[in-house]
Amino acid sequence: MEKITLASQLLQYLITGLTVGSVYAMVAVGFNIIYNVTEIINFAQGEFVMLGGLIMVFMNVAMGLPLILAFLATIILVTLVGILMDRLAIRPIRRPSVLTLIIATIAVSILIKGTASFIWGKDPFDLPAFSGRNPITFLGAVVQPQYFWVIGFLIVTAVALSIFFDRTIIGKAMSACADNPNAASLVGINVKQMILLSFALSAAIGAVAGITVTPISLMEYDRGAMLAVKGFGAAILGGLGSFPGAILGGLIMGSIESFGAGLISSGYKDAFALIVLLVILFFKPSGLLGSIEISRIKRF
Amino acid sequence: MTLRRIFIIATICFFGMGLLISQANAFKGSYKVGAVFSVTGRASFLGDPEKKTVEMLAEKINAAGGINGKKLELVIYDDEGDATKCNLAVKKLITRDKVCAVIGPSLSGLSLAVIPVAEQNKTPLVSCAASYKIVHNEKTGKPYHWVFKTPQSDSMAVKAIYTHLKNRGITKIAIMSVTTGYGASGRSELIRLAPEFNMNIIADEKYGPKDTDMTAQLTKIKGMAPAAIVNWSIGPTQVTMIRNWKDLGMTAIPLYQSHGFGSRKNIELAAGAAEGVLCPLGACNIAELLPADHPQKSVTMDYLKSYTAKYNEPLSSFGGHGWDALQLVVDALSAAGDDKAAIRDYLEKKKGFVGQHGIFNFSPDDHNGLTKAAFSMVIVKDNDWALVD
Amino acid sequence: MLRIAKLPIAVFALAIMVFPWTAHRIPAIEHYPDIMVFAGIYCLITMGLSLLMGYAGQISIGHAAFFGIGAYISAILTTNYGMNPWACMVIGMAVTAVVAVLVGAPSLKLRGHYLAMATLAFGIIIFIIFNEEIEWTGGPDGMSGIPGLTLFGFEFNSVERYYYLVWGFVIAAFIFTVNVIQSGTGRALRAIHASEPAARAMGVDVSRFKILVFVYSAVLASLAGSLYAHYLNFVNPATFDLFFSIKLLIMIALGGMHNIWGAIVGTGLITFLSNEWLYYFEEFEVIVYGAILLFVTVLLPDGLAGVPGIVKGWFRK
Known part of the structure; x- marks a missing residue:
């Protein structure tokens, strides 16, 4: 085996970082969709990712459905979970304060995790890669075909969301709720339905993240919390509420972890990402692309 | 208001029941x-x-x-x-x-x-x-x-691995471990016993128990070209790590896993990538491979059969x-x-x-009673264990 | 809720005093004082946190770190350097105060979710340090052999003795905290919670008060950490992870954020739920825990501290 050059090593760190970061970015986008409409940080976001992975394994491996059918069925099921979450846990809360709502999402995440461990047990599950496991060599760095799927789905998600929010009536209505819920309801937008839609959408995106990452990293019932924390970090780093910010934040977090692990110390790699996050926050308190005005309007 | 009332009454009943159940006691x-x-x-x-x-x-x-x-x-x-x-x-x-x-x-x-x-x-x-x-x-x-x-003790697993490496003439190794108690304890034994076996640890990499990818750590190790890798982890990361090792084309560098790898489930999850991976295992994990006259043969076979029959999962x-x-x-x-x-x-x-x-011999100075002989080195071959030597 | 009556405090203190005596006579709850020791330790943290969150309106998802710093300083200084445990406790509190100022000064300028993330990040970084600095902290396996507490030859070596020690601290801290709430400082904090610009306009030094209460809550957490280390004679990083910080939030939210009694009720309830009562549900434990949490948040928006108000409401009708 030939020795790997430094340039190839750096390229490898970048590719790995971008792949891992894409998953964080998708989680962060999910956070933002709900945050924009409701001001809630949905700590169950990571559980959507976990559910996406595990349900996909069930559909594709246990039921033997073809990839595309299993993919769609999984997304529909996880979206339903998102809708149920809003109807059963978020909407019934009387006089909601933001902290109460956050605690409710934590309760939901505990419930989902407990149910998943009851259904699937504690062991990890594997999903076949979408287009085989034969790695491609590129300038001395190795790329798994699944990496393309992860990064590709992030791009698809980003494009689809920007079209949805900029070009469609419903999307514009949701953005209106984000800017000012009272004004939105005055002009006849059903804010409750928009909130429901935001939960459905972000559950679907979480499911996509889970489906695409499972062939790389396996999936088990308690993976959600850590992904939620990293995704939250990415969303904050980019600026809460900003979709380009979420994607940028996710990719930066993933890359710092990867380069930190490769070049400095793998034990402290998670700490590097968080230290960078803290430093950025201290200098730019609303994240890279967040606007200070919006964070003023949002109550806590 | 009724809903709240029901809720409060339910809560009281619920804790009351807890008290009652906890009082059920003592079988004569x-x-x-x-x-x-x-x-x-x-x-x-x-x-x-x-x-x-x-x-x-x-x-x-x-x-x-x-x-x-x-x-x-x-x-x-x-x-x-x-x-x-x-x-x-x-x-x-x-x-x-x-x-x-x-x-x-x-x-x-x-x-x-x-x-x-x-x-x-x-x-x-x-x-x-x-x-x-x-x-x-x-x-x-x-x-x-x-x-x-x-x-x-972990030191016995480490000694089994190091003895095997030494017999192959390998001294330049890289170690990887997960940042949990399991990984940290293996890591400290690997470092502590290295001089005794003339092992030169040229890389000491770590990863978190919920990490999704270890390519970065393995790329760094690849750059240092060790003669073998010893990985100490448990759960999904040890499988992901094996896949990354295979994908990066590092199969020429032998990979040793800890005894925590000893479930057939892991071979299955690695989806073919585990071929050639080595690890030290206790008798009960390789019951079928033991010769019929092995003292532990009947005990371990009995356990293996009844466990897999009862719980329908690999040991x-x-x-x-x-x-x-x-x-x-x-x-x-x-x-x-x-x-x-x-x-x-x-x-x-x-x-x-x-x-x-293993066969336990306790004494006032030894409250564990096992020796290094309790481990045998096995290799993954055709998606199953095979004894080495 | 600014006025806090003296009578309930006296009744509460009395109940705490006779509890071990009662529990000892009922076999089914014979071991409850042991759980109460931990409840007391957690109460020290949640009281400070409730002041920070409920009264000053600042969130923290990183208090497990202060709890951990106190515990590890006590553990390291007593086991490796043989120092006096009481001195270590004070050193731990002093170090924690310095750390809290260093972290709090820049963090508390952040708002809402950004502050939540900053404290969360701080908590995780400290957790990683506990895991990684194996020479000092023993790594993930933790440190054992931490000595117990003694005072003038009196050993706090039984559950009952430690129970009174811990709850003594809790009641002292409680009375002190209540006095803070009822003083001008308490009014200033509530003004900050209601509106920072308005508080500033009225001449309240907003950032000073925020840091002050942040440091106070951190120091209480550190004290709790030292008490924890000397009771368990053992510390490991997993005790001080992110999920413990979240559990503290849950305790406060469940009990009722805007009421210091809420912190105590919530802490007691969660401690008993997660260490004792839910055991009977076996594999459903986590599901039941999540369900209880959800029911309380949905049905009791003011937490358990709101229950007396609801009951009064029934009688009025």
């Missing part, structure tokens, strides 16, 4: 043994098979008429891998449930945490965790009076520690009754106990 004419395992939480890979194993064993013993005609009553608590819960559970077993011996905890750290409790309350504790420190009091240089353990490396611990206590109960001191004295003198993970 029984031996009470306590167990604390990390059945859920971060170390469920240890506690879950341990709990299933001891429940199965207790059922079997009671079906065969119990011990000396008395029922074996097992009280199992789940510590969830949490020091506070573990401490509370052991104290509760001793003071409220009044058990005559405790088996567990599953984790080394938690076992160390409850040693003072066992010593203070003069109750035999048979730990199911690996660390050497559990049976070695650094202040006196001797074992703790009341504490025993059944798993091989892990760790359930056997629970088997050894409970069977030891059961032997002590049938020979010495349920006096705590008598159990302890019996265990300390026990010789030639044929268990799942």
Whole structure:
């Protein structure tokens, strides 16, 4: 085996970082969709990712459905979970304060995790890669075909969301709720339905993240919390509420972890990402692309 | 308003029931043994098979008429891998449930945490965790009076791996470990024993238990070109790590895993990538491979068959520690009754106990009773284990 | 809720005093004082946190770190350097105060979710340090052999003795905290919670008060950490992870954020739920825990501290 050059090593760190970061970015986008409409940080976001992975394994491996059918069925099921979450846990809360709502999402995440461990047990599950496991060599760095799927789905998600929010009536209505819920309801937008839609959408995106990452990293019932924390970090780093910010934040977090692990110390790699996050926050308190005005309007 | 009323009444009933259930107690004419395992939480890979194993064993013993005609009553608590819960559970077993011996905890750290409790309350504790420190009091240089353990120490697994490497003429190695108690303990033994075997550790990489990818760490190792990699982890990361190793085209560098790799489930999850991976395993994981005249053959085959039949899942490396611990206590109960001191004295003198993970010979200086011979090196071949040498 | 009556405090203190005596006579709850020791330790943290969150309106998802710093400083200084445990406790509190100022000064300028993330990040970084600095902290397996507490030859070596020690601290801290709430400082904090610009306009030094209460809550957490280390004679990083910080939030939210009694009720309830009562549900434990949490948040928006108000409401009708 030939020795790997430094340039190839750096390229490898970048590719790995971008792949891992894409998953964080998708989680962060999910956070933002709900945050924009409701001001809630949905700590169950990571559980959507976990559910996406595990349900996909069930559909594709246990039921033997073809990839595309299993993919769609999984997304529909996880979206339903998102809708149920809003109807059963978020909407019934009387006089909601933001902290109460956050605690409710934590309760939901505990419930989902407990149910998943009851259904699937504690062991990890594997999903076949979408287009085989034969790695491609590129300038001395190795790329798994699944990496393309992860990064590709992030791009698809980003494009689809920007079209949805900029070009469609419903999307514009949701953005209106984000800017000012009272004004939105005055002009006849059903804010409750928009909130429901935001939960459905972000559950679907979480499911996509889970489906695409499972062939790389396996999936088990308690993976959600850590992904939620990293995704939250990415969303904050980019600026809460900003979709380009979420994607940028996710990719930066993933890359710092990867380069930190490769070049400095793998034990402290998670700490590097968080230290960078803290430093950025201290200098730019609303994240890279967040606007200070919006964070003023949002109550806590 | 009614909804709230119902809710409040339900809550009261609920706690009332809890009190009632907790009062149901004591089966006349029984031996009470306590167990604390990390059945859920971060170390469920240890506690879950341990709990299933001891429940199965207790059922079997009671079906065969119990011990000396008395029922074996097992009280199992789940510590969830949490020091506070573990401490509370052991104290509760001793003071409220009044058990005559405790088996567990599953984790080394938690076992160390409850040693003072066992010593203070003069109750035999048979730990199911690996660390050497559990049976070695650094202040006196001797074992703790009341504490025993059944798993091989990590140092034995490390010695088995290093001996194998040395025989192959390999000295330049890279190590990888997961940042949990399991990984950290393996890592410190790997570093501590390296000079003894002339091993030169050129890279020491780590990853988190929930990481999705270890390509970065392996790329760094690839750049340093070691002659072998030793990885110490458990759970999904050890499988992901193997896949990354294969994808990066590093199969020319032999990969050694810890004994935690000892479940066929891991080979299956690696989806073909585990071919050629080496690891040290105890007898119960390779029961089928043992020669018919091996002293542990019948014990391990029996366990393997009944476990897989009952729970319909492959045997892990760790359930056997629970088997050894409970069977030891059961032997002590049938020979010495349920006096705590008598159990302890019996265990300390026990010789030639044929268990799942080896043949135990206890003594006042050795409360573990195993030697390096308890491990055999195996290799993954055609998606199954095969003995090396 | 500014006025806090003296009578309930006296009744509460009395109940705490007779509890071990009662529990000792009922076999089913014989071991409850042991759980109460931990409840008391957690109460020290949640009281400070409730002041920070409920009264000053600043969130923290990183208090497990302060709890951990106190515990580890006590553990390291007593085991490795043989120092006096009481001195270590004070050193731990002093170090924690310095750390809290260093972290709090820049963090508390952040708002809402950004502050939540900053404290969360701080908590995780400290957790990683506990895991990685193996030479000092023993790594993930933790440190054992931490000595117990003694005072003038009196050993706090039984559950009952430690119970009175811990709850003594809790009641002292409680009375002190209540006095803070009822003083001008308390009014200033509530003004900050209601509106920072308005508080500033009225001449309240907003950032000074925020840091002050942040440091106070951190120091209480550190004290709790030292008490924890000496009771368990053991510490490991997993005790001080992110999930413990979240559990503290849950305790406060469940009990009722805007009421210091809420912190105590919530802490007691969660401690008993997660360490004792839910055990009977075995594999459903986590699900039941999540369900209880959800029911309380949905049905009791003011937490359990709101229950007396609801009951009064029934009688009025």
